């Protein structure tokens with residue numbers, strides 16, 4: 001790494017805004033933090049006295065827990081605000097909610113919100129650092145980064161790999177961050193799924209669209225099915241989960257087309273028997289639990305870095 | 311508002327395409343009417359003693375601008391705009407008349423709402439032409455009382471804000487409106503294709519994670535509207551055209567004699583979808599800003615006569631509706647105070663000549679709506695706009711007269727301004743020194 005490199009981001013809003021050196025720096029930092037989670041005493045004092053608030057406008061256990069653990073392992077104090085407990089339901093605007101929280105002087109606000117761009121809006125209105133924990137159908141940067149970390153860990157590098165992402169590309173913020181991240185790091189990203197779920201001009205984001213999942217998966221180094229929803233807000237997307245499983249689900253046979261040492265990943269939670277056949281989910285190729293472990297390390301790195309850590 | 315006995319506009323460029331006039335001359339207004347237009351070589355008329363006189367030094371004098379598509383929000387949403395504030399903004403932008411859309415609270419779908427609007431408009435800074443609803447409550451089910459609304463003062467009907475989805479209802483509206491000689495205005499949108507959409511569909515909507523509205527959502531309904539107009543033979547006006555294919559469809563329809571007219575808004579010929587980047591809700595409207603190709607086609611349509619009018623779709627919203635998450639923010643932007651400089655930009659770039667500009671902003675809207683104005687005929691009411699095409703200014707929030715400040719042009723350097731607006735001889739806006 002270039003010794004003059006400086007991580008200069010106050011907010012983490014998406015992989016869109018991160019350069020290749022930024023991403024490399026985050027991954028390196030996360031790799032060095034990963035060891036902390038393996039200790040008997042899983043705590044370092046680097047963020048002692050810092051306050052981290054998780055502000056979630058959508059239900060989530062996993063991401064929130066992961067950020068919470070990450071902050072605590074670095075001795076930060078953490079506080080959770082959920083949409084149901086916050087006052088937005090009473091008609092308070094997001095800006096007001098944020099300003100109220102800011103008045104209590106937290107150091108980082110980690111936000112999940114159903115509206116794309118909500119963290120960008122937040123970052124414009126307050127001075128506190130904002131980390132996007134998922135915004136609408138836009139980005140989920142910490143997930144994208146932990147996916148990069150997991151692949152790098154298993155494959156040694158990312159550049160040149162074939163990554164197949166299968167399923168609901170339109171509504172998956174994970175897919176968006178992954179496509180941007182893997183493409184930036186030099187991987188070849190292929191996407192496939194029902195055409196109802198492939199967004200317009202996704203190629204320009206750095207992905208190749210395949211009309212069949214077999215084509216996307218053939219010789220892939222990484223296979224990642226996404227969680228599927230049958231319809232969203234009156235928009236019919238697929239006829240049934242059964243039909244989806246038959247034509248777009250990842251099962252043993254489909255996976256055989258990938259490289260023998262291909263990694264199977266999933267952003268979770270899994271619909272077993274829909275996008276992923278039950279036996280495949282538990283196969284040795286599956287690195288799904290590694291993703292979860294690395295998620296804590298990535299989130300430690302993100303909180304640490306936006307607070308000025310080197 | 312002052313109504314001087316007489317006003318003399320000296321040394322102006324008189325632009326009056328309706329009377330095929332473009333010459334250096336002076337114009338005399340007396341008792342609220344245009345009394346005379348005369349050149350330096352002609353004999354000057356007898357000038358009254360009490361005379362307000364302006365030496366315009368080559369500035370343009372044009373028939374008062376007419377905005378055929380505004381939302382004045384009154385009754386019901388007075389926190390966004392009122393007839394008073396909206397008409398002040400209109401006068402400042404050079405408009406002497408506006409046609410206000412019926413999507414108020416309650417909807418202007420009956421004579422009593424029409425009357426209420428016109429009562430409020432008695433003290434307004436511009437003529438207000440109410441547009442009634444096509445269907446009761448704009449619910450798209452049964453016809454509103456066109457005849458009674460017309461008698462009360464409505465000039466046209468539309469369910470604007472929403473499309474008329476039921477083609478039979480549109481057909482009946484066109485047929486029935488012809489009895490009352492009322493124009494029908496269509497907001498052309500396939501509501502299924504646009505459902506939950508927040509911006510134009512394309513790479514940008516994908517990369518911003520926003521639900522897109524494909525251009526075909528407009529074009530399918532433009533085609534449907536043209537088909538119904540052609541079949542019934544009744545006039546139909548298409549509001550806020552935003553896409554290339556819509557322009558093509560209208561061009562072809564006009565060629566075969568289909569009785570359609572069309573308007574676009576300044577933002578469709580000035581901006582593209584790029585303006586929504588960084589989730590700028592002041593660039594969110596319906597139809598959404600489109601691509602550079604669409605923008606170029608709109609300009610072409612304005613040049614070749616396919617598009618008849620520039621209307622602002624002035625849609626005031628307060629920060630309560632705009633300073634929020636992008637997908638939850640309301641559609642629409644204000645436009646009355648920027649339309650003229652933006653249209654002048656088209657002129658400066660050589661896309662349209664000055665006469666065409668006046669047609670688009672004055673004479674054509676008057677003709678399409680069937681209202682007075684749009685020309686500088688002797689004896690006509692003195693609805694006059696004086697334009698300084700050279701004046702440069704930065705459009706600033708604190709200068710906005712509209713109650714709402716939702717404009718993507720705030721901070722933009724603009725050129726060309728209305729410096730004097732006369733409505734029936736009353737001075738509704740004046741930046742000139744006598």
Ligand SMILES: [Zn+2]
Nearest residue numbers: 470471497549
């Ligand atoms: Zn409309």
